[in-house]
Amino acid sequence: MRVISICPSNTELLDYLGKVDTLIAVDDFSDYPERVKRLPKVGPDLSIDVDKIAGMEPDLVLASLSVPGMEKNIEALDKRRIPYIILNPNSLEEIANDLETTGIAIGEKSLGKQKASEFKNETASFKAGTDSSYRPSLYWEWWPKPVFTPGKENWLSEISELAGARNVFESEAGASVQTTWEEVRSRNPDHICLVWVGIQEQKMRPELVKKRPGWKELDAVRQNRIHVLPESLFCRPSPRLLIGLERLNKMLAKE
Incomplete structure (x- = not known):
């Protein structure tokens, strides 16, 4: 797979899946993990250079609608018929769901399901320590x-x-x-x-x-x-x- 992420959270989600090596480019603000800083950049999240993306011929673009104004990126991807998925989670549960969605999109369905389960388990481990009646x-x-x-x-x-x-x-x-x-x-x-x-x-x-x-x-x-x-x-x-x-x-x- 040749994947391009155009949002930092998408890049980090792919890292959690252990699939950063599929990335061929990222947006200007993606800075984690460290090695993605050496990848080609395709612009800031609100001004993605979709022509540059098209020239790289990716198998998949991880797009986002997390910030108002990102809709134009989706429109440009559609216009050039570049394959993409949109990730826009607002909750921890939706982040887990996106791990599964991304796993399926990159041909790693079982991996996505496994990592989503791991994320949910990590989240649940914190709930055990919130019994105090005082909540600042x-x-x-x-x-x-x-x-x-x-x-x-x-x-x-x-x-x-x-x-x-x-x-x-x-x-x-x-x-x-x-x-x-x-x-x-x-x-x-x-x-x-x-x-x-x-x-x-x-x-x-x-x-x-x-x-x-x-x-x-x-x-x-x-x-x-x-x-x-x-x-x-x-x-x-x-x-x-x-x-x-x-x-x-x-x-x-x-x-």
Whole structure:
């Protein structure tokens, strides 16, 4: 198989399957595992060079609709009759399903089923440690202005629960919620988790968060519980979320 991934989470899913060697190219943002950095690049996820993909004659493209605007990639693939599948999971269960779907698409049905089962078992192993009645509230910030945060139907609500906590916006329907600084302030989270999509940790400035109107009174700010976390471990719907979960567990255990 000659496969091209045009979304980082798809690349990481293929890695979990142990099939990175089938990749002949990836999008500009795919950076894990390390060896994919040496592969040819076909552009950023919202501006994929489909002509370049066509010239490579792939057997399969792993496409995505995880970000608004990716629809044009699908249209371009259709126009050039390039074979593809679309992966767009919002939950841990859907990530497991995508492992099976990808396994079938690359001719490895039994492998896909096996790895999906492994992922589910890994996820289930965390549930045993969430018996505590106290559940600290977490505010996950995907983007600061306009403010976007995960809602109920999102893997970060599940990750929060598996860590013995709760997403302060888990009451809101949808995978992604647009809100305001004032609304966040009214919910008074115990922890603020900054995971700005596409932004590296060193470029984020938590000191600016403290200057937002009324935020000095937040429990998270008063207790200095503003956490800058790697977006690659929390914002990509791939099996690497379990690594993020382990990190979140350790972070909360220190409090």
